[in-house]
Amino acid sequence: MKQITTPISDETIRDLKVGDAVLLSGTMVTGRDAAHKWMIETFVKKTRPPQGDDMQVYEELKKLLNGSVIYHCGPVVSGLDTKEYKFVAAGPTTSIREEPYQADVMKHFNIKGVIGKGGMGAKTLKGCEETPGVYLHAIGGAASYIAQTVTKVYGVFKLEFGVPEALWVVEVKDFPVVVTMDSHGGSQHAVIEEASKKVLDELLTR
Numbered sequence: 001m002k003q004i005t006t007p008i009s010d011e012t013i014r015d016l017k018v019g020d021a022v023l024l025s026g027t028m029v030t031g032r033d034a035a036h037k038w039m040i041e042t043f044v045k046k047t048r049p050p051q052g053d054d055m056q057v058y059e060e061l062k063k064l065l066n067g068s069v070i071y072h073c074g075p076v077v078s079g080l081d082t083k084e085y086k087f088v089a090a091g092p093t094t095s096i097r098e099e100p101y102q103a104d105v106m107k108h109f110n111i112k113g114v115i116g117k118g119g120m121g122a123k124t125l126k127g128c129e130e131t132p133g134v135y136l137h138a139i140g141g142a143a144s145y146i147a148q149t150v151t152k153v154y155g156v157f158k159l160e161f162g163v164p165e166a167l168w169v170v171e172v173k174d175f176p177v178v179v180t181m182d183s184h185g186g187s188q189h190a191v192i193e194e195a196s197k198k199v200l201d202e203l204l205t206r
Contacts, residue, residue, distance in 0.1 A: 001176075007067030008112040013132045016179050018186040022136065023174040024113070027154070028069040029061070032093060034165035035158065036101040044108050057157045057167075064169060065109040069136070072098060072116035074164025075147070085153035087170065091143030092117040095135070103127025119180055119187070128183050135181035137188075149175040 004012060006026030016022070031039075041048045043058055050058070076089040095102075095116030102114060102124045114124070115136045128134055138146065152171040159166045180188040 003174075006069055006112075008069075009067070010112075010132055013112050013134055013183050016134050016182055017184070018179055018182050018188050020179040022177050022179060024069065024115075024136070024177055025173050025175070026068070027064065027169065027171055028071050028113075028115070029064055030071045030073045030075060030090075030166075030168040030170070032072055032074055032165050033097055034161040035167050036098050036105055038158065038161075039105050039108070040101045044104050060157070061167070062109060065111050067110060067112055069113035069115060070105070070111050071138075072114070073168075075168060076143070077153070077163055077168070080163070085156065085168075087147040087150040087153060087168075089143035090147040090150055092138035092140060092146075094118045095120050099124055103130075106131045106133050115175075115177055125181055125185065125187050128181055129185055132183035134179050134183060135187075136177035137180040138175075138177050146175065149173055 001021040001023050003023050006028060042050055042054055072093045072095045073090055074093055075087050077085055078088050079085045092115060095114070095118050099121045102120060103126060105111065106114065106127045107130060110131065112133045113136050114133065115138050117138055117140045119137065120135055124135065149172045150170050151173045154169040154171065156169065157167040
């Protein structure tokens with residue numbers, strides 16, 4: 001398995017291919033539907049004006065996400081009352097929901113890796129080629145195991161979105177993932193979809 005630590009260089013990303021197993025370490029940020037929609041509307045397309053602490057959070061995210069990874073994850077977190085945060089469960093959520101946003105968010109923040117499950121579509125694949133970046137498939141159904149790779153929770157932004165939708169800043173050690181979309185146009189998800197469609201078409205013609 002390849003050992004990779006954030007921040008990740010373009011050269012490291014270009015060296016990764018579909019099928020590569022990776023142990024990821026370093027700082028990353030979680031973000032799901034609310035976070036992606038907020039980033040796009042407020043900072044990328046600017047269809048809504050910044051409010052409250054938006055600009056302060058944006059400046060922090062620019063530093064944190066530059067060369068780093070965003071994780072599609074709605075964690076279960078303990079210590080909310082004391083702010084001594086700890087991830088209890090941290091499994092991946094379905095990534096395709098972020099397809100309308102992901103490529104633009106990757107390019108705007110120079111994000112090198114997107115972690116989730118289920119893969120993403122053509123727009124994100126193009127974003128992986130251009131940024132460059134990779135999509136990293138995490139193990140579904142292993143939320144407690146993955147949480148054990150989270151060695152520290154540094155803090156949280158936009159907790160008003162709710163615990164699962166907030167942007168959690170964490171340190172991970174040897175987080176296991178597999179490259180399923182690379183920066184060379186390769187997508188294991190597209191291959192499987194095409195093969196599945198072929199089988200289905202054959203079944204329907206019988």
